[in-house]
Amino acid sequence: MSYGTTFPLWRAAAGDAWSDYTRHPFVEGLGDGTLPRAAYLHYLVQDYLYLVHYSRAWALAVTKAETLDEMRACAATVHALLNGEMRLHVQTCAAEGISEAELFAAAEAPQNIAYTRYVLDAGHSGDFLDLMAALAPCVLGYGEIGARLATFGGKTPYADWIATYAGADYQAVCHKAGALIDGAVARRLGEVPEDSPRWPRLCARFQTATRLEVDFWAMGLRSCP
Numbered sequence: 001m002s003y004g005t006t007f008p009l010w011r012a013a014a015g016d017a018w019s020d021y022t023r024h025p026f027v028e029g030l031g032d033g034t035l036p037r038a039a040y041l042h043y044l045v046q047d048y049l050y051l052v053h054y055s056r057a058w059a060l061a062v063t064k065a066e067t068l069d070e071m072r073a074c075a076a077t078v079h080a081l082l083n084g085e086m087r088l089h090v091q092t093c094a095a096e097g098i099s100e101a102e103l104f105a106a107a108e109a110p111q112n113i114a115y116t117r118y119v120l121d122a123g124h125s126g127d128f129l130d131l132m133a134a135l136a137p138c139v140l141g142y143g144e145i146g147a148r149l150a151t152f153g154g155k156t157p158y159a160d161w162i163a164t165y166a167g168a169d170y171q172a173v174c175h176k177a178g179a180l181i182d183g184a185v186a187r188r189l190g191e192v193p194e195d196s197p198r199w200p201r202l203c204a205r206f207q208t209a210t211r212l213e214v215d216f217w218a219m220g221l222r223s224c225p
């Protein structure tokens with residue numbers, strides 16, 4: 001999956017961190033069905049809390065945007081997260097016997113705090129591109145993971161999870177996010193962004209957010225003795 005031209009460059013610069021994230025034992029367990037249910041449920045609750053702050057980060061991107069098109073794309077993502085993705089999470093958790101009250105009352109895991117606040121800080125201390133580099137592993141990584149797991153073809157109780165991210169709707173979200181990033185990079189760094197003095201810092205942001213995704217999966221697995 002390439003999702004534009006910037007993402008493959010950031011992904012390559014992230015080195016092993018990228019495969020540590022997208023081929024994490026948690027991911028492989030979703031694919032072959034061996035992931036313990038308790039780990040999945042723990043992940044789901046934490047992920048609900050993650051989405052609260054992830055939505056805040058996209059809202060921050062609206063204020064850091066330089067064009068109306070960027071503002072519209074980020075505002076649309078905030079809307080989709082708050083009124084689509086998060087509602088879906090509540091429904092998925094309800095189906096698993098976890099009430100919305102439990103979701104709200106759950107304590108954030110340190111790995112969750114580290115990741116979400118890192119992304120928010122990338123936006124607060126940096127500009128729109130710093131924020132995009134920190135947001136990108138989340139959106140595009142799940143697109144890549146879903147697409148790969150869908151090719152496994154075996155039976156897994158997590159088939160719905162895989163179908164969501166492998167599906168055409170979510171893949172279209174990833175292509176749009178890739179285009180938003182490419183446009184933002186070209187506007188600010190010109191046609192050869194790798195030559196910009198800002199480039200290494202953006203790559204570092206992407207890599208750090210990727211490492212925090214790895215820790216997030218590990219947090220899910222550690223919930224199981």
Ligand SMILES: Cc1ncc(C[n+]2csc(CCO)c2C)c(N)n1
Nearest residue numbers: 047050054085138139142173213216
């Ligand atoms: C820790 C963690 N990382 C990534 C995602 C994936 N994700 C977050 S929001 C969203 C919708 C599109 O922006 C998707 C796919 C997640 N849920 N949890």
